[in-house]
Amino acid sequence: MASLQMCLPLSSTTRLRKRPVRCASDRRELFSRIAPVYDNLNDFLSLGQHRIWKRMAVSWSGAKTGDNVLDVCCGSGDLAFLLSEKVGSDGKVIGLDFSKDQLSVASSRQDSLLKPCYKNIEWVEGDALDLPFSDCIFDAITMGYGLRNVVDKRKALEEMFRVLKPGSRASVLDFNKSTRPFTAGIQEWMINNVVVPVATSYGFAKEYRYLKSSIKEFLTGKELEKLALEVGFSRAKHYEISGGLMGNLVATR
């Protein structure tokens, strides 16, 4: 897979520092490590609010009964399961991720959840930067907390554009990189003083500290809209949610 280049060997001084989560293989390993606690920590740390944000993302995708849809960077499958309920048994959902461990959690959840429509979900191990699908085949795409984590955001949007049918939408949910100092400050305070300490108690301090650096390196809502239009989407709108802590880009091909 094009984007899974191995990290270059670090200098000895760098090795001595906390190694940054820089490249695709580092990030894949990070999400594989946290797979066992990922869902429970999301529920606890967001007080269950992330499920509301994910429902909003699926609604913005425009997915409807009978559609053929894709959830990129599906992880443990939250958005894929919501898409499955939306498209129903006549529809088809593909959940793609490059972490075997995350996909294993998703597949186990699918087996234990007894909703008949969930049989319409297929889990695919693959790279968001090199989607193993033909052009113009999906009626809707979601990407929940994935764009901030890929090493090439433009390429990820180009791939989603390529596999979307004309007139269809990509709905991209993530943390919002706020331009308002107060909002950014609240977000950073919560991560520093609630998220990381709780994660540390589970032995995942470094993994959750990565949240802060990944948000700092992310794009603002306006920058995401601009990038989507540059890639070729005909319309792009970024909605701030939860007081600006989170955001959702809706891009129409």
Ligand SMILES: C/C(=C\Cc1cc(O)c2ccccc2c1O)CCC[C@H](C)CCC[C@H](C)CCCC(C)C
């Ligand atoms: C579902 C959420 C985050 C998913 C997620 C994304 C990542 O990129 C990670 C990277 C490294 C480790 C973990 C993740 C990860 O879990 C959002 C909710 C869960 C967050 C961990 C908690 C965020 C707290 C907010 C800053 C404030 C929430 C306020 C709420 C109204 C109580």
Ligand SMILES: C[S@@+](CC[C@H](N)C(=O)[O-])C[C@H]1O[C@@H](n2cnc3c(N)ncnc32)[C@H](O)[C@@H]1O
């Ligand atoms: C924070 S999780 C989001 C999971 C799920 N979408 C959700 O909303 O909870 C980010 C996911 O993106 C995956 N990921 C990151 N970069 C990827 C890439 N280039 N290709 C495929 N999956 C990737 C990780 O393995 C991880 O499962």
